[in-house]
Amino acid sequence: MNNKLEKYGDELINETLAFIKENINWKITEHDLLQFINGKIQMNNFDLNIKNNVSFEENTKDKNYVPNPENSKIIRKKGKIKLELYLSEKETKSVHIIKEIMIENL
Numbered sequence: 660m661n662n663k664l665e666k667y668g669d670e671l672i673n674e675t676l677a678f679i680k681e682n683i684n685w686k687i688t689e690h691d692l693l694q695f696i697n698g699k700i701q702m703n704n705f706d707l708n709i710k711n712n713v714s715f716e717e718n719t720k721d722k723n724y725v726p727n728p729e730n731s732k733i734i735r736k737k738g739k740i741k742l743e744l745y746l747s748e749k750e751t752k753s754v755h756i757i758k759e760i761m762i763e764n765l
Contacts, residue, residue, distance in 0.1 A: 663748075663751075664705075664746045664747070664748065664751065664752075664753070664754040665754055667703065667705065667746060668744060668746050668754055668756045671696065671699055671700070671744065671746075672742060672744075672756070672758055674699060675692065675695065675696055675699075675742060676760065676765055678692070678695055679692070679734060679740070679762065679765060680765050683734065683735075683736055683762070686733050687733070687734050688726065688728075688731035688732060688733050688734065689713045689714055689715050689718065689726035689731045689732050689734065690713075690726040690727055690728050690731035691731070692713045692734065693711065693712065693713045693726055696711060696713065696742070696744065697711060700744075700746065704748075705746055705747065705748055706746075706747045706748060706749065708745035708746075708747065708753075710743070710745045711743065711744055711745055712724070712725060712726070712741075712742075712743040713726060713740070713741070713742055713743075714726065714732075714740070714741045714743075715732045715733075715734050715735075715738055715739070715740050715741075716732065716735075716738045716739060718732060718741075719739055719740070719741040719759065734762065735762065736762060736763065737761075737762055737763045738761070738762050738763075739759055739760070739761055739762070740759070740760055740762055741757065741758070741759045741760075742756070742757070742758045742759075742760070743755075743756070743757050744756045744757075
């Protein structure tokens with residue numbers, strides 16, 4: 660595995676969870692959160708992968724679910740959120756990270 664990618668993946672998860680905690684009262688959606696994650700990945704000069712995904716509650720069970728502005732669920736104060744990240748750099752191996760987190764435990 661690539662330590663740089665793994666370290667960045669952990670940082671990105673922590674930043675994403677902090678973003679959720681700070682904005683949970685503002686009706687952020689799965690799509691909003693995916694945009695946040697993809698923006699952070701691009702800002703840090705990693706390759707953006709279309710497989711990156713965010714799902715909440717029942718959408719976590721649908722392997723084909725992709726949030727978009729029209730179908731995206733609002734992330735609530737309670738429930739399970741799933742973050743699926745594919746991180747890679749040119750000329751390095753990629754890292755695939757899946758985290759499922761109960762929002763109320765943040």
